[in-house]
Amino acid sequence: MNGQVLMFVFLFALDAVHGQASYSIPEEMSRGSSVGNIAQDLGLEIRRLISGKAKIYSRNNEDYIELNREKGALLVKERIDREALCAHTALCALHLQIILENPMEFYSVTVHIADINDNAPSFDKNELNFKLIESTNVGAKFVLERAVDLDVGINGLQNYVLKPTDHFSLKLQNNADGNKNVEMVLQKPLDREKEEQMSLVLTAVDGGEPRMSGTILILITVLDANDNAPVFTQPIYKATIAENSPVGTVVVTVSASDADGDLNSKISYSITNTRDNIRNIFVVDKEKGQVSLIGNIDFEKSRQFQINLLASDDGGLTDSCKVIIDVEDVNDNKPIINIMSKSNVVSEDAEMNTAVTMINTEDLDSAENGNVNCFINENIPFVLKSSKNNFYTLVTDGELDREKSSEYNITVTCSDEGVPSLFSSVTLNLHISDVNDNAPVFDRSSYEASVVENNTPGLSICTVKASDADWNQNARVSYILEDSSVNGVPVSSYVSVNAESGVIHAIRSFDFEQLKEFHFHVKAQDGGSPPLSSNVSVGIHIQDANDNGPQVLYPVQTSGSVLAEIVPHSADVGYLVTKVVAVDVDSGQNAWLSYKVHKATDRALFEVGLHNGEIRTVRQVTDKDAVKQRLTVVVEDNGQPSRSATVIVNVMVADSFPEVLSEFTDFNLHDKEYNDKLTFYLVLALAVVSFLFITCLLLIISVKVYRWRQSRILYHSNLPVIPYYLPRYSDTLGTGTLPHVYNYEVCRTTDSRKSDCKLDRTASHNLLVMDPTLTRTMPMRQSEKNILDEPDSPLEKQS
Numbered sequence: 001m002n003g004q005v006l007m008f009v010f011l012f013a014l015d016a017v018h019g020q021a022s023y024s025i026p027e028e029m030s031r032g033s034s035v036g037n038i039a040q041d042l043g044l045e046i047r048r049l050i051s052g053k054a055k056i057y058s059r060n061n062e063d064y065i066e067l068n069r070e071k072g073a074l075l076v077k078e079r080i081d082r083e084a085l086c087a088h089t090a091l092c093a094l095h096l097q098i099i100l101e102n103p104m105e106f107y108s109v110t111v112h113i114a115d116i117n118d119n120a121p122s123f124d125k126n127e128l129n130f131k132l133i134e135s136t137n138v139g140a141k142f143v144l145e146r147a148v149d150l151d152v153g154i155n156g157l158q159n160y161v162l163k164p165t166d167h168f169s170l171k172l173q174n175n176a177d178g179n180k181n182v183e184m185v186l187q188k189p190l191d192r193e194k195e196e197q198m199s200l201v202l203t204a205v206d207g208g209e210p211r212m213s214g215t216i217l218i219l220i221t222v223l224d225a226n227d228n229a230p231v232f233t234q235p236i237y238k239a240t241i242a243e244n245s246p247v248g249t250v251v252v253t254v255s256a257s258d259a260d261g262d263l264n265s266k267i268s269y270s271i272t273n274t275r276d277n278i279r280n281i282f283v284v285d286k287e288k289g290q291v292s293l294i295g296n297i298d299f300e301k302s303r304q305f306q307i308n309l310l311a312s313d314d315g316g317l318t319d320s321c322k323v324i325i326d327v328e329d330v331n332d333n334k335p336i337i338n339i340m341s342k343s344n345v346v347s348e349d350a351e352m353n354t355a356v357t358m359i360n361t362e363d364l365d366s367a368e369n370g371n372v373n374c375f376i377n378e379n380i381p382f383v384l385k386s387s388k389n390n391f392y393t394l395v396t397d398g399e400l401d402r403e404k405s406s407e408y409n410i411t412v413t414c415s416d417e418g419v420p421s422l423f424s425s426v427t428l429n430l431h432i433s434d435v436n437d438n439a440p441v442f443d444r445s446s447y448e449a450s451v452v453e454n455n456t457p458g459l460s461i462c463t464v465k466a467s468d469a470d471w472n473q474n475a476r477v478s479y480i481l482e483d484s485s486v487n488g489v490p491v492s493s494y495v496s497v498n499a500e501s502g503v504i505h506a507i508r509s510f511d512f513e514q515l516k517e518f519h520f521h522v523k524a525q526d527g528g529s530p531p532l533s534s535n536v537s538v539g540i541h542i543q544d545a546n547d548n549g550p551q552v553l554y555p556v557q558t559s560g561s562v563l564a565e566i567v568p569h570s571a572d573v574g575y576l577v578t579k580v581v582a583v584d585v586d587s588g589q590n591a592w593l594s595y596k597v598h599k600a601t602d603r604a605l606f607e608v609g610l611h612n613g614e615i616r617t618v619r620q621v622t623d624k625d626a627v628k629q630r631l632t633v634v635v636e637d638n639g640q641p642s643r644s645a646t647v648i649v650n651v652m653v654a655d656s657f658p659e660v661l662s663e664f665t666d667f668n669l670h671d672k673e674y675n676d677k678l679t680f681y682l683v684l685a686l687a688v689v690s691f692l693f694i695t696c697l698l699l700i701i702s703v704k705v706y707r708w709r710q711s712r713i714l715y716h717s718n719l720p721v722i723p724y725y726l727p728r729y730s731d732t733l734g735t736g737t738l739p740h741v742y743n744y745e746v747c748r749t750t751d752s753r754k755s756d757c758k759l760d761r762t763a764s765h766n767l768l769v770m771d772p773t774l775t776r777t778m779p780m781r782q783s784e785k786n787i788l789d790e791p792d793s794p795l796e797k798q799s
């Protein structure tokens with residue numbers, strides 16, 4: 001276009017250029033402002049202008065300038081905006097032709113429109129929004145808006161200013177087209193945590209006078225980056241907890257904060273201990289930071305826990321802290337009683353302060369909870385002595401007596417000083433061992449027993465019994481017959497004592513008539529070492545048996561002479577003829593005699609007093625009665641069975657003695673001779689037998705004495721002496737291995753004037769008759785044998 005304008009100007013210049021004028025006016029002049037005096041400048045008269053109907057021709061019908069013909073002046077017709085007219089063209093001019101008619105003339109007028117600074121630089125938008133992550137690197141560039149200034153030249157856009165400049169700086173880069181690229185460069189790291197929003201102002205300024213400027217607001221939002229680690233409020237947390245606290249107890253709550261926002265500040269807590277058992281005992285709430293118990297804590301195992309806690313945000317940044325938990329002791333452990341050494345048995349003669357048991361106590365708790373005191377049950381002869389280091393010794397504290405208390409259950413109780421206190425106990429079973437401190441004690445202070453005479457040897461008479469309060473061997477009582485003598489004979493030949501059972505046996509058959517009672521001592525001795533003993537007196541009473549028949553003392557039965565009682569014819573009824581006098585060596589009932597007439601020449605003439613043995617006439621004697629009357633009187637004792645003797649009483653019924661004599665001599669002469677001879681032989685035989693018997697007896701007694709001495713030596717050597725009774729006694733009677741039966745000899749003094757010994761066999765021929773059934777059963781057999789007999793002796797004497 002400029003080219004076209006130039007071409008026109010050039011054309012005019014060729015054709016009819018008469019003159020030129022050039023003006024320069026600033027833009028934006030008000031209407032009517034004068035541009036220039038054209039008339040004058042072109043050398044034209046006003047008339048001509050008028051006549052020539054001068055008018056302005058503008059190629060583009062631009063109507064900015066008008067021509068005032070009357071004044072010959074060019075005036076601003078319309079506001080001229082250079083920017084609208086020429087935009088960025090630096091030289092802006094209006095090319096006008098003033099055309100005149102009659103004649104046609106034209107003149108070129110150029111009106112230069114000078115720029116004035118009427119436009120401020122401006123931006124398209126009011127604001128620019130940026131969202132920058134805070135981790136954006138320094139040096140990052142951000143392209144900004146360019147401003148536009150319609151003015152040109154100096155009035156055009158000259159510079160930009162960015163404020164504030166603490167984070168960003170402005171960088172202008174000249175483009176090829178002459179424009180500038182506006183960039184801001186991050187100079188300093190962003191920190192959302194300090195400044196989340198930033199507003200900057202970019203100002204574009206021109207160079208006009210006055211300067212004009214345009215601004216744009218730059219809003220920067222800093223986006224969070226996880227650039228902040230969580231931070232615990234304390235580096236170390238401390239807490240205490242009692243042991244045995246229940247599961248779930250909250251121990252402590254930790255807290256960490258994270259300066260980041262949103263997700264980047266979401267903290268989770270965790271325990272990082274790995275080696276120890278912490279994770280089995282404690283747990284931390286991931287979100288709340290509560291450290292609580294999930295296991296048991298035992299002061300006795302650990303007194304302190306150190307938990308390493310980690311707080312981490314989602315971005316993986318972390319902080320750690322330590323939680324120190326002190327455990328408080330609770331009295332949860334009973335004292336433990338250890339028996340260090342123990343004797344189960346203590347002798348009853350143990351001295352005071354004999355140690356029986358040693359114990360040691362332990363308590364896992366500490367302080368008062370672990371202070372232990374021990375004691376034992378009361379009223380026992382023991383005491384618990386305490387020594388250092390929780391050692392205790394149980395010692396005897398008094399006399400022990402197994403016989404009173406053979407066993408003690410000693411309960412040792414140990415308690416600690418905690419509140420409440422805990423205790424434990426142990427029972428010691430202690431036996432008291434026996435010492436031979438008790439002698440055997442007999443059941444009774446003395447024993448009395450009776451035995452019926454003529455007993456069988458070996459008969460058990462009675463039993464003595466002693467008991468010993470001691471135990472076992474110390475209480476094992478043996479019975480020993482104490483040496484003594486009865487009528488000069490050792491008591492051991494009368495009785496024996498069974499050492500174990502205490503049964504007293506008769507060794508021989510007793511004869512009441514010889515021995516009514518005897519006493520001896522039995523010793524009871526225990527098996528202790530040394531043995532203890534005691535003795536008791538035993539009295540044996542021999543009871544009478546009816547073993548003796550009555551013996552008739554009167555009338556005297558002689559072989560030589562026959563006595564007769566004389567009854568005169570004149571005798572009255574009740575006349576006392578004679579009195580049968582009999583005795584019985586037995587006693588009591590056995591000796592209570594009664595008299596009866598067994599046979600009589602004339603039963604009606606005499607009677608005998610039942611108890612007094614008096615023979616009296618029953619009726620008057622007459623001449624018809626025989627002169628010789630013979631009465632057989634039976635004397636009977638009252639024993640069971642009874643024994644009796646018979647006596648023949650001759651009675652002469654005569655008035656004078658010679659009468660009687662002549663009657664008797666005839667029937668006695670023959671007998672007398674025969675009897676004298678027999679008596680001689682018998683005496684001789686008896687002497688021989690007696691001699692032999694005494695010789696044997698002496699021999700045996702000497703053997704026996706020898707053996708007895710031997711046994712005394714044995715006895716003193718403390719060997720157990722256990723007398724026992726030979727069972728052979730019963731055998732001899734039962735089987736008859738010693739079948740001899742001693743002849744019972746009756747030696748009788750028939751008269752004080754005449755000493756005579758007769759076999760009863762011979763007596764049957766005389767007046768005195770012994771009942772053979774009674775004598776046969778006399779139980780005096782083997783009486784001597786007992787003396788001779790000896791346990792181990794092969795010698796069995798038969799006399």
Ligand SMILES: *[C@@H]1O[C@H](CO)[C@@H](O)[C@H](O)[C@H]1NC(C)=O
Nearest residue numbers: 405406407408409410427429
């Ligand atoms: C001691 O204890 C034992 C066993 O418990 C029991 O048999 C015995 O009778 C007790 N002794 C005493 C003297 O209490």
Ligand SMILES: *[C@@H]1O[C@H](CO)[C@@H](O)[C@H](O)[C@H]1NC(C)=O
Nearest residue numbers: 482483521522523534535536
């Ligand atoms: C029996 O024992 C008493 C003491 O109890 C004693 O004095 C006496 O001598 C003893 N007698 C015999 C025979 O041992």
